[in-house]
Amino acid sequence: VAALAVFFAIPQDASADDSGRVGALLARSREVATQQDYEGTMVVRWRAGGKMRERTVAVRVHDGTLRLGHGRVLGAGDRRLMKEGGQSRLIWSEPPPSKLPDPSDKYRFTVLGAAPVAGRATTAVAIERADGSAGRERLYFDRASGLLLRRDQWDHGRLTRRVAFVRITDPVPGDGDSRAASRLGAGAGNQPPATGEAPDDVSAARRLGDGFELMGTYGRPDGDTQLYYSDGLFGLSLFAADGDLAWDELPEGGQAVEVGDVDARVYRTPAGSAVLWDDEDVTYTAVTDAPLHEVEVIIADLERRHEPSTLDDIGRFVTRPFSWG
């Protein structure tokens, strides 16, 4: 309630649609995040099991290298290293696509008045669905540096996630990204990355759900496929594995939900929701920070695509899990 009260108390100082200005703020925040040197502390809060949970994360960016959690997560350029099982593992080294979808068709952007975050002046931005449905987002950009200092998400009037600096030093210009990425690669040793090119016979729907466009298909060493979609504001990874979901062996703590005729299990994590379900001998896991409503639409979309209307559809469907193209 307090958070909502603070938000709605921020005076609006612009028109109802500031998509161009907000787009520039978003783009700049992505660029400058590792181009300046700073350190600080972030708090990650998320709702799970009816309670708000919280983590504190140390952040340090120096000469283009991002260190989070005292080195548990490292990033530079397109490379991401993460400690798993006691050792650093290269979990991403693929370049991103050149351009994200334009989110202005789906969302309405409003620049709000100034609101301090970690003692720094910010430009606060409100993002809502253009159709007025549930799900709101608030972003707070540092006025001096352009860094994204805080991100709040609401769903049906309740705060569901917050990622925010509670302390940060004055950002100063840092070294470039190119040398940092090569240094990070050297630290990964000779291990293969956890992701790579998708198998040749994987073809995926180019658009899914409500405005999510395919950004890339990737293969994982366990044989699973990862499809990454974006609607320009939220990302969604869809993983597929051959076989039925082992419902009885899932970890406790998930929430059973029904989406149409589909039974699914939802786990709330600090990075967003993970939704598991199976269909026709394929197990799917969707991971996203988007509101759950978006996943429901995607599941319904997948179900619709699975309904074979012609022999050709049947043939394509049984070939590979992602043969809906």
Add this chain to the structure above:
Amino acid sequence: MTRPPEELLSAYLDGEVDDDERALVEAQLEESAEWRAVLDEVRETRDLVRGLPVRDAPAGFWEGILDAPSAAVVSLDARRTRRSRVAAWVAGAAAAAAIVAVVLVPRESTVKPRVATLVNSHAARSSVSEEPVSQLAPVATPVKVGR
């Protein structure tokens, strides 16, 4: 509090304990940070090994296994016994990684998604396109699923 028997925690993770053992483990987990820490270690080790790639056996591989000394056969079969379970996971993660990948983690008819690993992979991918700090900070401490 004494260090918990890792084979019991491993069996607990696999759902292969009886009601009394489950009650014992859960009571100790409730009370003891050490038990919880060891449970995390066992889970991470197991997840690491299960994350190894599954590849088709090269030509002659199975013949080699069948011709191997009996000790090698025992170590492969031992995964079905609780007492050797942890040794199989840990040893497999290092020297016998290839054997573990091919033999101990076969394709299953049912799937148990490693949710925490998939969440990490999603966060990493998102952070390449999106603002990286806010995407990666949530996974900067190990993601716990189901607790």
